[in-house]
Amino acid sequence: MKGMVNFYLAPNLPAEKHAFFGRCGGFSEGAYDSLNFNRKSGDAPENIEKNLELIGRFYNLHAENVMRPNQGHTNKAVYIDRPSRYTVEADGVVTDRPDIILGITTADCMPVLLADVKHGVIGAAHAGWRGALSGVVENTVAVMLEKGAVLKDIAAAAGPCLQKASFEVRADMRSLFLEQDKKNDEFFTPAGDGRWLCDLEGYMRRRLDLLGIKNVSFSGIDTYTNPDLYFSYRRCCHQKQVPSPADFPIELSTIKL
Numbered sequence: 001m002k003g004m005v006n007f008y009l010a011p012n013l014p015a016e017k018h019a020f021f022g023r024c025g026g027f028s029e030g031a032y033d034s035l036n037f038n039r040k041s042g043d044a045p046e047n048i049e050k051n052l053e054l055i056g057r058f059y060n061l062h063a064e065n066v067m068r069p070n071q072g073h074t075n076k077a078v079y080i081d082r083p084s085r086y087t088v089e090a091d092g093v094v095t096d097r098p099d100i101i102l103g104i105t106t107a108d109c110m111p112v113l114l115a116d117v118k119h120g121v122i123g124a125a126h127a128g129w130r131g132a133l134s135g136v137v138e139n140t141v142a143v144m145l146e147k148g149a150v151l152k153d154i155a156a157a158a159g160p161c162l163q164k165a166s167f168e169v170r171a172d173m174r175s176l177f178l179e180q181d182k183k184n185d186e187f188f189t190p191a192g193d194g195r196w197l198c199d200l201e202g203y204m205r206r207r208l209d210l211l212g213i214k215n216v217s218f219s220g221i222d223t224y225t226n227p228d229l230y231f232s233y234r235r236c237c238h239q240k241q242v243p244s245p246a247d248f249p250i251e252l253s254t255i256k257l
Helices: 045-058 129-134 136-146 171-180 182-187 200-211 233-238
Strands: 018-021 066-070 077-079 085-089 092-095 101-106 110-116 121-127 155-158 168-170 188-192 195-198 215-218 251-255
Touching (some): 018 110, 045 066, 045 251, 101 110, 101 121, 110 136, 110 200, 129 200, 136 200, 155 200, 171 195, 200 215
Parallel strands (some): 066 085, 077 092
Antiparallel strands (some): 018 251, 168 195, 188 195
16 A cells, blocks of 8 residues: 545535545555556456455445446436445435445546435435536435435535646537536636637536535545546546556545435
8 A cells, every 4th residue: 555545525524424535545556556446447456446445444344335336427326225336327326324335436527425414315426527417416416305315405515526727628518518508608718729628616516506505515626737646537648548448547436424
């Protein structure tokens, strides 16, 4: 294990019940140094398992308690009543079980953790721009409400992700946001040569507000410009460190009751 595990804690969630983990303090080596959770990467499976054991110990539980969905940039959200590994196809997960650690992986996309502590329901969503645009967070909240959460009691926290200055996109991607709502134009700034800078945090803040969630926080941490603390798929691509489409390191964001 190399160094200390690093993580970001949101100010509006219970400190001992969640963590947006960074890249430090794990067992992975080389290009995956060191707290990598990408089972599809070239990292040694035993290193990823050891990294999951670290997460379990963080919460005084076992690695088997970490729920890992099979993510795919969708808007699908589901209720979880037992921990599992990669058998559940979803990008949003919800539980009311205190022995389950919900885990969402990202490497530039926005991890969103949600909690209604009063009514004992939590959720986690993988909100890249596709998932955010198609409503993965809204769908996750809908499942939480089905399980007894109350909208006014839900806190939402977004973790480290691509910040606007690092999130350059093409006009075709911007057009999808404008098709949804012309007001989304405010989240795009021209960057020249037919490209735009996208404010994903600003967009998610608007979506949460429209949803009726007022207790929100955003990390403001840029995964791309913090190579010592966070993995970044975009940075890996720019540095030609992605030997195959799924072979890059990713970090884990977690929450439990």
